[in-house]
Amino acid sequence: MVGIYKIQSKIKPERIYIGSAVNFYKRCNSHKHSLRKGKHGSKKLQNHYNKYGEKDLEFSILLGCDKESLIEIEQFFIDSYNPWFNINPTAGSNLGRKFSEDPNRKRKDHEYYKGHIPWNKGTKGVMGFWNKGRHPTEESKQKNREWHKKYGSKPPNQKGYKWLDTKKLEHSKRMKEWWNNRKLKLENHDVE
Numbered sequence: 237m238v239g240i241y242k243i244q245s246k247i248k249p250e251r252i253y254i255g256s257a258v259n260f261y262k263r264c265n266s267h268k269h270s271l272r273k274g275k276h277g278s279k280k281l282q283n284h285y286n287k288y289g290e291k292d293l294e295f296s297i298l299l300g301c302d303k304e305s306l307i308e309i310e311q312f313f314i315d316s317y318n319p320w321f322n323i324n325p326t327a328g329s330n331l332g333r334k335f336s337e338d339p340n341r342k343r344k345d346h347e348y349y350k351g352h353i354p355w356n357k358g359t360k361g362v363m364g365f366w367n368k369g370r371h372p373t374e375e376s377k378q379k380n381r382e383w384h385k386k387y388g389s390k391p392p393n394q395k396g397y398k399w400l401d402t403k404k405l406e407h408s409k410r411m412k413e414w415w416n417n418r419k420l421k422l423e424n425h426d427v428e
Contacts, residue, residue, distance in 0.1 A: 239300040240310050243267065243321065245284060246292050253281055253321035256310040256328075258303060264295045281321040 237260045243253040257263035267276070268290065276282040285293065301309050310327035
């Protein structure tokens with residue numbers, strides 16, 4: 237159903253959320269899913285949900301309307317109700333929304349990062365991320381060469397590399413032989 241909906245608290249009825257949806261039931265389920273996950277866009281609504289639970293929130297349809305006039309009618313209801321849970325004072329827009337400080341700026345200004353030199357500073361194009369500026373010694377190079385001669389191209393402790401399991405291989409060969417023999421016996425039995 238296309239229309240304007242309301243989410244209202246039963247304990248604190250003055251706290252409401254006004255929204256518009258092309259599919260009311262799908263939109264309600266979307267709200268409930270993000271609230272359960274703790275990732276709803278409205279922090280006020282999320283905090284209220286965390287404190288009072290899902291049973292306190294009541295979802296209802298205020299008015300059914302056309303898709304074309306949806307935003308206009310939603311804006312009328314937002315202006316009329318002055319909803320407490322809504323973040324945006326303008327329907328379908330971020331105009332007037334108060335954003336928090338840029339999180340990346342916060343991180344850069346944090347005490348931990350003051351005077352901190354990034355690990356890859358000055359290494360661009362010179363070496364990969366895996367050695368972080370360390371060069372292998374001649375001794376380690378020699379050990380690697382010996383290992384590769386003895387075992388092959390990749391050491392066993394590298395991710396994504398699997399040793400060939402000879403027991404499983406032998407077992408699968410034996411199973412194939414048994415199955416082929418079984419087929420032959422069945423074929424011969426059918427012929428007789």
